[in-house]
Amino acid sequence: MTASKKTTISLFLLVLVLFISSLKYGAVKLSLSTLFVGEASALQEYVFWQLRLPRSLAGIGVGCLLAVCGAALQGLFRNPLVEPGLIGVTTGASAAAVLVISFGSWLSLSAILGGLLLPLAAFMGALLVSFFIYKLSQSAGKSQIALLILAGVAVNAIFGALTGFVLNYSSDAALRSFTFWAMGDLSGANWLQVAIILPLAIAILTYLSRNAADLDALSLGEQAAFHLGVDVQRISIHIILLTALGIGAAVAFFGAIGFVGLVVPHMVRKIYGARNAVIIPISALLGAGLLMAADLVARLIILPAELPIGIVTSLIGGPFFLWLLIQNKKKLA
Amino acid sequence: MKIHNLLSALLVLTACSNNVIQEETPKILSIGGTTTETLAALGLMDQIVAVDITSTYPESIAEKQNVGHVSQIKVETILAIPGLTHVVVQEGLLPEAIKSKLDGIEILSVPLEFTTQGAKHFISQLGKAFEKTATADEINQKISSDLALLPKVTADCNLLFLYGRGAGAISAAGKQTIQNAYIEIIGATNACAAFDGFKLLSPEVLAASSPSHILLFDHTYELLGGAEGIAAIPGIRATAAGINTNYIVLESSLLGNFGPRLGEAALAISQSVQESTLKL
Numbered sequence: 001m002t003a004s005k006k007t008t009i010s011l012f013l014l015v016l017v018l019f020i021s022s023l024k025y026g027a028v029k030l031s032l033s034t035l036f037v038g039e040a041s042a043l044q045e046y047v048f049w050q051l052r053l054p055r056s057l058a059g060i061g062v063g064c065l066l067a068v069c070g071a072a073l074q075g076l077f078r079n080p081l082v083e084p085g086l087i088g089v090t091t092g093a094s095a096a097a098v099l100v101i102s103f104g105s106w107l108s109l110s111a112i113l114g115g116l117l118l119p120l121a122a123f124m125g126a127l128l129v130s131f132f133i134y135k136l137s138q139s140a141g142k143s144q145i146a147l148l149i150l151a152g153v154a155v156n157a158i159f160g161a162l163t164g165f166v167l168n169y170s171s172d173a174a175l176r177s178f179t180f181w182a183m184g185d186l187s188g189a190n191w192l193q194v195a196i197i198l199p200l201a202i203a204i205l206t207y208l209s210r211n212a213a214d215l216d217a218l219s220l221g222e223q224a225a226f227h228l229g230v231d232v233q234r235i236s237i238h239i240i241l242l243t244a245l246g247i248g249a250a251v252a253f254f255g256a257i258g259f260v261g262l263v264v265p266h267m268v269r270k271i272y273g274a275r276n277a278v279i280i281p282i283s284a285l286l287g288a289g290l291l292m293a294a295d296l297v298a299r300l301i302i303l304p305a306e307l308p309i310g311i312v313t314s315l316i317g318g319p320f321f322l323w324l325l326i327q328n329k330k331k332l333a
Numbered sequence: 334m335k336i337h338n339l340l341s342a343l344l345v346l347t348a349c350s351n352n353v354i355q356e357e358t359p360k361i362l363s364i365g366g367t368t369t370e371t372l373a374a375l376g377l378m379d380q381i382v383a384v385d386i387t388s389t390y391p392e393s394i395a396e397k398q399n400v401g402h403v404s405q406i407k408v409e410t411i412l413a414i415p416g417l418t419h420v421v422v423q424e425g426l427l428p429e430a431i432k433s434k435l436d437g438i439e440i441l442s443v444p445l446e447f448t449t450q451g452a453k454h455f456i457s458q459l460g461k462a463f464e465k466t467a468t469a470d471e472i473n474q475k476i477s478s479d480l481a482l483l484p485k486v487t488a489d490c491n492l493l494f495l496y497g498r499g500a501g502a503i504s505a506a507g508k509q510t511i512q513n514a515y516i517e518i519i520g521a522t523n524a525c526a527a528f529d530g531f532k533l534l535s536p537e538v539l540a541a542s543s544p545s546h547i548l549l550f551d552h553t554y555e556l557l558g559g560a561e562g563i564a565a566i567p568g569i570r571a572t573a574a575g576i577n578t579n580y581i582v583l584e585s586s587l588l589g590n591f592g593p594r595l596g597e598a599a600l601a602i603s604q605s606v607q608e609s610t611l612k613l
Contacts, residue, residue, distance in 0.1 A: 027537035043540060046571035051536050180502070187535050188567045304527055304538040 004272055008282065015289040022056040022292045023048070026299055050190075058189035059295050060288040061197035062250045063260060064205060067287025069243040070261020071268075071279050072208050075215040076239045077137060077148065080269070081324065083262035084247045087148060088129045088155030090258070093244075093251035094181040095159035096125025098166045119196060123248030129155055130240045183310030184255035186295050193253045204246050205284050211235060212276035219274070257310045259317020260287055266324065290316075359463070360416045363388060364403055365423035367445060367511075367592040371456055372421060374472055374593040375465040383414050390586035403427060408434045421459070445591065447514035449480065452595050472593045479596020483519060486603050490521040492581075493544035493574065495563075496531060496553055503539070503566060504531040511591045512548060518595075519603040521546075536568030544574040546606055550585035581605040 024032055028047045034040050035048055066084070073082045073089075084090045100121035133155070137148050163181055208215070214235045217225040222232050250257070264287045265279055272278045294312040301307060362383045363369040369388035372381055378391070383398040385406070400410050403426050411420065411431070417438055420427070424444040432440050441462055445455045453473045460469025494512035497503035506512040507528040516523045524542040525534070534542075547563070557563050560578050569575035583605075587598045 027535060028541045043543065043571055047537055047540055050571070051540070051567060187537075190567070299535060299537075304525070304534070305532045306535040 004278075007271060008285075011282070011285055011289070015285055015292070018289050018292040018296070019056055019060070022059060022296055023052050025296060026052060027303055051187075054191050054194045055186050055189040055295070056292060057194045058186055058197060058254065059292040061194065061201045062186070062254055062257065063287040063289070063291025064201045064284040065197070065246040065250050065287075066257060066260040066291070067264035067283040068201070068205050068208060068280055069246045071265035071276070071283045072215065072239050072243055073261070074265055075218055075276055076134075076236060078219055078221070079148070080266065081262075081321075081328070082148065083259065084126075084243070085256065085258040085261070086156075087133050087152040088159065089126045089133070089244065089247055090251055090256040091156045091159040091163070092129030093122035093126040093248045094256050095162045095166075096128075096248075097122045097252045098163045098181060102166050116196075118252040119249040121248075122252035123245050125159075126244035126248040126251070127241065129159075130244050134236070134240060180255045180308070182256055183308030183314075184257035185306075185308050186254050186291075187299065187306055189254070197249055197253060200246060200249055201284070204242050205281065207238070207242060208280050209277065211238070212280055215239075215276040215280075216274075255308070255310065257291070258314050259321065260290060260313055262324075263313075263317045263320050264290060266320070357418075359418045360414075361419045361421055362400065362411060362414060362417055363421050364400075364406075365426050365445075366390065366586055367452075367455070367590040368421055368423050368443075368459075369394060370586065370590050370594070371459050371472075371592040372463075374456075375460055375463060375468050377463055377465070380463075382417065387589070390590060406431065411435060411438070421462075423455075447509065447511055447591060449476065449518060449595065452476070452591050456592060476593070476596040479600055480518070483596075483599060483603055484607060486520045486606050488520060488522050489545075490606055491524040491543060491545045491573075492516045492521045492548050492602075492606070493524040493539075493542055493546070494548040495534075496550065497557065503534055505534045505539070505542070506531055511589065514591060515588070515599055515602055516548070518599045519606070521606065534568075536566075539566070539568035540571035543572050546579040546581055546609060547572075547574045548581045548583070548588070548602065550588055551582050552585055554580065554582045577609070579609045581609070 020032070024030055026047070028044065030040075030044055030048060030052070031038075035044065040048070070083055073084060073087075074080050076082075097118055100117060133148065133151055136151050160182070167181075214225070214230045217228045217230045218232065218235065220228070225232050265283045268279050268282045268286060272282055291309075291313070294316070295309050297312045298307040298309040359380050360382045361372065361377065361380050363372050363381050364385045366387040366389060369381065369384050370390045372378070373391050373394065378393070381394070381397055383400055384394055385400055386402045388394055388399075398414065400406055400414075406427070408431055411417065412435070419439045419441060420432075420435060421441045421443070424442045427440075427442065432442070441459075443455055443458045443462075445451060453476060456472050457466070457469050460466045460472075494506035494510070494516070495503055496506065505525040506523070507525050507530055508523070509529040510531065513523050513526070524544040525532075525538075547569075549557075549563075554563070557566070560580060563569060563580060564575060564578070574580070581602060583598070583601055587594060587601065590598075
C-alpha cells in the first residue's frame, strides 16, 4: 500500500470519527446506543433527529463545498492564495442574502420562489463578484495576485458595509445578526437546508473531479491549455457558475465561514502533489472533517453558549494564511 | 484627573445622602427605564427634560428629548441639553469617563439591586433626593400590597425569558437580570440559571432548558413573528412551552423595568402562568 493510500484511509477514518463525535457531543448528553436500541427521552430524540443529525450533515456539505470551491478557484486563477472570502465572493453572497431578506417580501419574490429564494440571491451576489474579479484579473494579461487581493479588500469593504447598513436599518427578524453573516453558524441547520446543500455539494464535486484534467491544463496558462485542446472559455464559465452556486448556498444558509477554502486545498497539495484529480476529492473529505471539527469546538468550548464557527476556522486559517505569505516571500527573494 | 474623579464621586455621595437638592426647579436627564418610571411616579415628570432610549414609560415621555442608547452617549450631547442641572441614573449604566467630564451638573447615581427590597430602596433614594419621601413611601406600600395578592406559583414552573432581534440571535435571561428577579418573585424557577446576564442560546441548550413557559417582551413577540415565528426557532418544539404554546407576552416597559410597577408586573406574569396552567 502506498503512503498516500494510507493517508487517505486514515483521513477517511478521521472524518468518520468526527462525524460520530459531532452526533454525540453537544449541550445535551446523548448516548447513541440508547438512541437506537434503548429508550431515549423525547428530548434526546428531538435533539438527535432535528438538531444534531442535520447539523452534522450540513457540516459535511458546507465543508466539502467550501474546500472544493476554493480548490477550483485556485485552479482557475492559477494562484494558491485565492479564497472565496478573500476575493469578496462570500461577502457578495452575504450582502445579496441580506438585501433579499429585507426587500424580498416587498417584491413578493419569496412567494414565488419559497425556500430557494435565499440561496438563489446569494448565488447572484457571489456570481457578480466572481465575474468582476475574474475580468479584473484577466485584463492584466496574466494573473496578478496583488491586484486580486486588493480588489478583494475593496469588494469586501463595500459589501460588508452594505450588509451592515441594511442590518441597522431593517427590523426584519429573519435577518439574524451581523456576526452570523460575518462569522457563520451551523447550529440552526434544518432538513430542508441539508436537502439542498448535500446534493449540491455532490454535484459540484462530481463535475469538478471529472474535469480535473482541464483544471490541470489551465494551470499551465490559458494559451497552453488551449493548445492542449481545453475549451478554456467553457471551463472558466462553468467553474465560476458552480463555485458561485456552491458558496452562495452555503452562505445563505450558514453565513460566511472563512478560510476553509484556502487552508484545505493547500494541506492536500502539500501531501498529495498538484494533480486536481486528487486534490478535489481529497479536499472535499478534509473540508468536511475540518468543518465538523471546528463546529465541535464552537459548540463545546463556551457552554451553554456557542461560538460562531467562523471564529474557530479563522483562528486556524488566519495564521496559516500568514505562514503562506511568508513562504511566498521567501520564494520570491 | 484623579482629583476630578474624587470630586465627582463626592458629588454622587453627597447627592445620595443629602436630601436637599432643590434650590431651583431641577432640569433632569434621566437614564434607565426604571429611573425614568420612578421619577415620573414621584411626580417629577415636568422636571425631566431628556431621557435615554430605554425610557419608554410613561408613554408621554416620548415628547422629551431622547439622547439615544446609554452605551453610545456622548459628553457633548449631555452638555448641550439647555439648562440641565441633574443627571439621574441607575448605578453602573453611565461610564465613569463620562461622569467625570460633566462639570457643574449634579450626578445622582443610585444602585438598583434586583430584589423587592432593592427596588424599594431605589425608589426611597430617589424620593429622598428630590424631597418626595411621602410619595416614595406610598409607591412602596403599593408594591407591598400588590405582592401580597400574589398567588402561589409552584417552583416546577420553569420560565424562560427570551430576548432577540431575530431567529439567529436569541438570548435568554440568566441570573442577575430583572426578568430573573420577576421569575423568582412569583416563586417559579428560571430555566436558564446556569449563567449571569443575557447570553445567546444554542438550539440544544434551549431544548435542554425545557421551559414550561416562555416569557417575552411584546416587541420581541412581534419581531419573531408571533406564536408561529417562535415555534420556528430551532429547539423550541422540544419544550413543553413550545408544544403547548405557553407564551407569556408582556409590554416591554412593564417586564423590563423594576420600579414602581414591580408588584403589577409580578401579578401579571403570575396570572398568565396560572391561566395557561388551567388551559391544560
